[in-house]
Amino acid sequence: MTHIAVINYGPQLDYPAMIPELAGALHVFSHHELKNTEGLARYEYVEDCESVPYAELMIRRLARHRPFTHLVTDNEYDLERAARIREDLGIPGGQSPASALSFRDKVVMKEVAGQVVATARFARLESVVDLTGFIEKCGYPVVVKPVKQGGSRDIVVLRSEDDLLAFSRRHWREDLMAEEFIEGRMYHVDAVLADGYRFVASSRYLRSCLGVFSGQNNGSLQLRPDDPFARRLEEFLDRVLGAFDTPDVSAYHLEVFHTPDDELVLCEIASRVGGDRIPALTRATYGVDLHTAVLRQSCGLPAAPPPTAPPAEVHGSVSILPQGRPVRAPGRPPFPWVCHYEVNERLAPGAVTLYSASHLCFVIVRGADTAEVEDRLLQAEAWLMANLxxxxERENQPDGDQQVRPV
Known part of the structure; x- marks a missing residue:
C-alpha cells in the first residue's frame, strides 16, 4: 500500500489537485498553512518547519506502523534532511545524501561541476586569513556568501579594502565561502528530468540578483526555446548534470553567467524547482506546472507530457522592491499585455529587502519574443514606480487635503 511523506514549503501548492489518485496517502508537514487539505491522510502546519526537527521526528514515528513508500519535498533547505530519512528508513527512490550535499553545499557543487564546466574561482573560509589570502590571489571584487544559503541571502560583495574592514566588524560565520566576481549577464535554466520526460526552459534575469541590495528591482524574462542561445544553455545544463549523481526524477534550477568574452560560467545549480515567479511564468508560456510534474513522477505517477510545439508567446516578470518606508502599491498597470498583477498583502509597512524574492508587488507581461517582453517589463516597472x-506624505497632509501622491 502506498504511503507518502511530504515536507512542503510552497504556500500555494494544492496536493489533492496535483495528485488526486494518491491524496489519501499523503502525510503533509507544511512550512505554510495550506488551503485545500481535505482528503489528505495527514496534514500539519509546522511553524518554522525547516528550522525545527518535528517533521522528521514524526515521519520516523509514523514509519514504525506504516512504512513510507515515498518521501518528497519541494524545499531546498529540506533536501538533505529528506535524503537522510530515506536512507535511514529504506525508502526507495529519491535523492541520496551525497547527491543532496553536492547540490546544497556550494563549495562541493563547484568542485563537482568544475570538472566539466567553467566556474568562478572559490575557496571555503575557515577564518578571515583565508579571505585575505583569497583576495590577494584573485583581487577585488570578491563575493562572500554562506555555502548553503539561497535567494541571495547574506551575500556581500567586497570591492575595496574599506569594504573588507567594514565586513570584519560583522559576526564571523562558520559557513562562509569566497568566490571571484564574474562580470556578465545572468541566465537561469529550469528543468524537470525523468525517464521518458524532459522539460527545459531558459530565461534571463532582468538584472543581477544582487542588485536588489542596492535598490534595483528584480525580474526575469524567458527566451524562446528556438533561440540558439537557449539551446546553448540547455547543452550547458546537460554537461553540468553529467558530473553529478542525480536522482531518477528531479527538478533543476541552474544559474549561469554569460561573460563579455562569450563564455558560460556556472554560478550555481539546485536540484529543486526555481523560486520567485519562475513556476508562474512556466505555466503561462508552456502550460507546464513544474511542481506537479516533479511530484507526480516522484510518486510513480505519469505527468502530462510537455509541449513539443514552440509557444505563441513568452513571458516575463518584474518585482517592485519593498521601499524601506511606508508606501502603498498602485492598482494594476493599464496595459493590455499585462497578464497578472499581485500585491504582497503580507508585507509590513516600511519593510526592507531581505532576499532576492522580496517584493512589494509584481507584474507578469507577455510578448512575442524576449526583446518585446523586456521592453514591456521596463514600461510596467516605470509606471508602478511612478504611481507608488x-x-x-498622506498622513502629514491637513484634513480635507488627502490627495494621492506618487513617491
Missing part, C-alpha cells in the same frame, strides 16, 4: 503612494 507615499503614506507618510
Amino acid at each position: 503612494e507615499n503614506l507618510e
Whole structure:
C-alpha cells in the first residue's frame, strides 16, 4: 500500500489537485498553512518547519506502523534532511545524501561541476586569513556568501579594502565561502528530468540578483526555446548534470553567467524547482506546472507530457522592491499585455529587502519574443514606480487635503 511523506514549503501548492489518485496517502508537514487539505491522510502546519526537527521526528514515528513508500519535498533547505530519512528508513527512490550535499553545499557543487564546466574561482573560509589570502590571489571584487544559503541571502560583495574592514566588524560565520566576481549577464535554466520526460526552459534575469541590495528591482524574462542561445544553455545544463549523481526524477534550477568574452560560467545549480515567479511564468508560456510534474513522477505517477510545439508567446516578470518606508502599491498597470498583477498583502509597512524574492508587488507581461517582453517589463516597472503612494506624505497632509501622491 502506498504511503507518502511530504515536507512542503510552497504556500500555494494544492496536493489533492496535483495528485488526486494518491491524496489519501499523503502525510503533509507544511512550512505554510495550506488551503485545500481535505482528503489528505495527514496534514500539519509546522511553524518554522525547516528550522525545527518535528517533521522528521514524526515521519520516523509514523514509519514504525506504516512504512513510507515515498518521501518528497519541494524545499531546498529540506533536501538533505529528506535524503537522510530515506536512507535511514529504506525508502526507495529519491535523492541520496551525497547527491543532496553536492547540490546544497556550494563549495562541493563547484568542485563537482568544475570538472566539466567553467566556474568562478572559490575557496571555503575557515577564518578571515583565508579571505585575505583569497583576495590577494584573485583581487577585488570578491563575493562572500554562506555555502548553503539561497535567494541571495547574506551575500556581500567586497570591492575595496574599506569594504573588507567594514565586513570584519560583522559576526564571523562558520559557513562562509569566497568566490571571484564574474562580470556578465545572468541566465537561469529550469528543468524537470525523468525517464521518458524532459522539460527545459531558459530565461534571463532582468538584472543581477544582487542588485536588489542596492535598490534595483528584480525580474526575469524567458527566451524562446528556438533561440540558439537557449539551446546553448540547455547543452550547458546537460554537461553540468553529467558530473553529478542525480536522482531518477528531479527538478533543476541552474544559474549561469554569460561573460563579455562569450563564455558560460556556472554560478550555481539546485536540484529543486526555481523560486520567485519562475513556476508562474512556466505555466503561462508552456502550460507546464513544474511542481506537479516533479511530484507526480516522484510518486510513480505519469505527468502530462510537455509541449513539443514552440509557444505563441513568452513571458516575463518584474518585482517592485519593498521601499524601506511606508508606501502603498498602485492598482494594476493599464496595459493590455499585462497578464497578472499581485500585491504582497503580507508585507509590513516600511519593510526592507531581505532576499532576492522580496517584493512589494509584481507584474507578469507577455510578448512575442524576449526583446518585446523586456521592453514591456521596463514600461510596467516605470509606471508602478511612478504611481507608488507615499503614506507618510498622506498622513502629514491637513484634513480635507488627502490627495494621492506618487513617491
